[in-house]
Amino acid sequence: MAEELVASRDLTSVSAPVSRDEEVAPNSFARRWLGGLHPAYVLMLVPLIVFPFAVADIFPFGVSLATSILVLSIFTMSLDLLLGYAGLPSFGHAAFLGLGAYATAIFSVRLGISNFAVSLLVAVALASVGSMVLGLLALRTSGVYFLMLTLAFAQMLSALAEKWGPVTGGTNGLPGVKAPELFGPTLSVPRGIPYYFLTLACTVVCFFVMFRLVHSPFGRSLIGIHQNEARMRAIGYNTRLYKLGAFWVAGVFASIAGVLYAYFNQFISPGDVGFAVSGTAVLMVLLGGEATLIGPVLGTAAYVVIQNVLSSMFTGRWQLILGALFVVFVLFARGGIVGVWVRIQARRARGAA
Amino acid sequence: MTADFVIVQGLNGVAYGLLLFLLAAGLSLIFGMMDVVNLAHGSFFMLGAYIGYSAARATHNFWLALLLAPLAVGLLGVAVEIGLLKRLYRRPLLDQVILTFGLSFMAAELVKIIWGSSELVLQPPDVFAGPVDVVGNTYPVYRLFVITIGVAVALVLWLVERRTRLGAIIRAGVVDRQMVAALGVNIGAVFTGVFAFGAALAAFGGVVAGPVLSLFPGMDAVVLINALIVVVVGGMGTLTGAFWGGLLIGVAVTFLTVLVPQVALVLTFVVMATILLVRPNGLFGMKLR
């Protein structure tokens, strides 16, 4: 029964991504054994695992770059849950990244506790509280008011981090975060390849959970709410509850990214919590393609790479070019990387038809 | 907390609030009329301040700078609206946000390239340069000038909004722009005009603010956040909201920053959140279309 229910891709259509089924496996074998994920995605793991060993000598910075891309991908995927799927344009998502990162840093630097599990627990707890507070408040508004409330929330947390010196290290931030310990001080994960694999494992788990979430009844309901909230209410959904749920989930995943972020950089500062990071994250999601999970990953990778290339080529001027890229992107490539890919597929399919 | 303290900080708060009004007025109108969240509005403010600085240094005349900078930025606004924003009107809100966000990046970098990264100071005009006695305290004359000019601009805008045909068109456009277009008004030209005027007003605010705040490449972000809070609190698309919202936030931020610097911004957020709890469309806002 399930075979006929999952849409076969209409390759001739170029509509903007609205929860694509591409990521879903095309046949029931894969659906049973891979939890529904398309085999291609599982295969993608192979290069990701081989990568660090392949570049270790020729391009050691590559491992570091890849790790930061993975960490930020968890963050941007969580933002896409709000932005692309639920249709909630949050411009303050860095607040949750910050909650996770600061929790980790404070525990490590001020309390000497660098246990990975503890960091995750504290981060998730803080993010739960924070997302409920913000959600209950911001969801009473919509559109621009919502955008600004979320933005202000992130700025507020950033300002808090700046002013609360004794705890957060103030404007200069908290350096000196130690390596995360897995089950005790004997099993700590140093920088470089070991940390890359810890991050990769976390990213894979997060991706899979979000994949299942997005294709679950709950996830589909979010998509419905994005499309036509009034109709969803008319057919019996308590839409406010669903949106709050989305807020909570997105906040929790962002805080997990924050934990990984703090351990990776071994440093956190108020600048990582505010509007600039939130806005950039939105761009990364759109750059890759909203309402997909691979989109934010691609967008994050593209952005990080471009930013690194630009800042080394044009030290000092790169923000100018970056800003210009935003403008060009919005005007000409709005569907993002996934959108461009869809258009190419459509043209090919129409050519063949 | 002495009476003197309240008076001095109160005046500071009003001055800052009126500066915020100059910014918020444009921002609010642009959103109310065109559904555009202009994240580059802080950049217009900043460019106004910097161009005013250079103009003042070149001509040794503050007043000339006060005239030239808004003119220049207004023209820039026209170019941006016609060249870039016009293409995005049918697109969702987010697209314009990203566009203006990108423009603000470019503006911040341009300022650094042209004027450098160190802090600059715009001198007030000699006639307002000194202190004056206000109820037993010495108070900079220039700040009183800021208050005066802020109120004057507010009055002029109020008159235009209430008493002229242009004002009627703008008010109608905020409520229902399709209807206004159907009535034969060239809505495209009105949009360009509103955007350019908002930019010029922001730039004007930038020059006026110059001697009070200092000029540095991050100033656009700081002032934009406060202006956004003002617009949210006051309500989108209403000048009255921008005015009273500006005063409220200006005074609140000033007092809080002096009394409890650690948590000033947090408390500002709390103030905004409380207001939105009671009135989700801002104090004077209407239900959005």
Place this chain on the structure above:
Amino acid sequence: MALLSLQGICKNFAGLVVLKDVSISIEPGERRAIIGPNGAGKTTLFNIVSGELPPSSGAVKLGEREVTGLTPERMFRLGLARTFQKNSLFLDLTTQENVRLAVQAHQRQGHHWFRPWWTFDEVNQRTRAVLERAGLWTRHLEPVKNLSYGEQRQLEVAIALAGEPALLLLDEPTAGMSLAETASSVATIGALPRDLTLLIIEHDMDTVFALADQITVLDHGQVIANGTPDVVRKDPQVRAVYLGEVD
């Protein structure tokens, strides 16, 4: 006992009286049509019944139970479903997904967050059944925006039926349809189970006389006639309102 009763419903919008003392009583299994000239207040009445608008005064009752002012979600849970005059569909989603979301809500499966939707057999089987009954199964994977206008209106009804309501509100079900589409729509509505109570707003008189057991006529927010089609057809006030109009 009446399935739906409206008692003394009044609605004012800032001084403008839209509905005045409207009292209607509908028996289970009845098919009631509400007709009247444009601006008579029919859609406002619908919105009050379905929970989108609260009345200024008066009561709405489902059976014995007072439901005045309850939200649309609550009304749906209590067995009321409606279609919308301007199509209110999920345009970018497939036909199937439109119905599936309604079935999912009705079966209270919306909270599951880890199992993919294709594993919920009960929901999917019922979705298929509803689509087949509405004649839309062949188009089930099509994005709704690609459907013809008539098919979209069929879908509207299908979504409303997915919730197995006791009372169905149909807001101008044949508006904008061609003759053939109208005939098809009338046939579909006519074929609905007789234990489903229908409340229909309509302008097309042929449709009304084909489907309705009883007709209520509204004019300027008040009920001016109520009865079987034959009675209403001959009512002098109704004739004056309709035939007296220059149109």
